[in-house]
Amino acid sequence: MNPSTLSDHDLHLYTKSSVIEEKISTLKVLKFLVEVHRRKLFIDFGYSTLLKYMVQELCYSEAESWTRIQAMKLILELPSVEKKIEEGKMSLSNAAILKDAIRHNLSAKNEIVSLALKNSELPARAFKKLLDPVIRVKSVVLSERLLIKMAKIQKGMSEIELIESLVDEKIRSLQFQKELRTSKKPCSNSRYISKGVQQKLFLRSSYQCEHVDKNGKRCQEKRNLQHDHIHPYALGGSNSASNIRFLCSGHNQRRAFKTYLPSK
Ligand SMILES: [Zn+2]
Numbered sequence: 001m002n003p004s005t006l007s008d009h010d011l012h013l014y015t016k017s018s019v020i021e022e023k024i025s026t027l028k029v030l031k032f033l034v035e036v037h038r039r040k041l042f043i044d045f046g047y048s049t050l051l052k053y054m055v056q057e058l059c060y061s062e063a064e065s066w067t068r069i070q071a072m073k074l075i076l077e078l079p080s081v082e083k084k085i086e087e088g089k090m091s092l093s094n095a096a097i098l099k100d101a102i103r104h105n106l107s108a109k110n111e112i113v114s115l116a117l118k119n120s121e122l123p124a125r126a127f128k129k130l131l132d133p134v135i136r137v138k139s140v141v142l143s144e145r146l147l148i149k150m151a152k153i154q155k156g157m158s159e160i161e162l163i164e165s166l167v168d169e170k171i172r173s174l175q176f177q178k179e180l181r182t183s184k185k186p187c188s189n190s191r192y193i194s195k196g197v198q199q200k201l202f203l204r205s206s207y208q209c210e211h212v213d214k215n216g217k218r219c220q221e222k223r224n225l226q227h228d229h230i231h232p233y234a235l236g237g238s239n240s241a242s243n244i245r246f247l248c249s250g251h252n253q254r255r256a257f258k259t260y261l262p263s264k
Helices: 008-039 041-045 050-056 062-077 080-086 092-104 106-118 124-131 144-153 159-182 195-205 249-260
Strands: 225-229 244-248
Touching (some): 008 041, 041 249, 062 092, 225 249
16 A cells, blocks of 8 residues: 555554554564563574574664563563553553663562553653662773773773673672682582582683584673583582583573473
């Protein structure tokens, strides 16, 4: 159908019905994403997170992916939101903002949700302030030498994103070392992983997920790493460094999913 041939009346009607179709399609996509997320299907395509899968495989932008993931999680948490989105009473971006507001303000969850569901449209600006308050610090002067070093590892990140990722990495490393220092050695027949083995794992993996896909591509994830016994502990697998690897939570869950539901 060529819109330029329609009468004003029909153009108005077709535009309205197309918008309804668009909202239904959006919800349909969200429902598929819920299942992809549940199965951790993105792992099989070499992505450690749903976000990476959506950006690289489904060609959404990062912002579009983030919005859909947050909206998807909100629907899982508050099924009544689905109808609001379908009826056009809540946009995807406001659903995402609401989800983020809840995550950052668990104590005020009920208040935020009732306010959002009562109003036909979420007062997005009101929640944005709660999400990530910005604190201005005195202007910082960076030397040229430091900027050159930063440029080598920046990989498209802004200076602020780079600093945040480096701080995150330092926090993870300190956390890991703290766990090493405080872990107690329990009885001999247990899943206890000795400090020596942990140190070997840390050095071998550089604290990065050790999953390698069938094309030889290694997972890049460095957050939420978990120990995985290659030969299961329950079947007599040992606690040696050669039988243990670091997997990100996505790869670890995908492995468990395939173990328990191998037909999928
Ligand atoms: Zn991984």
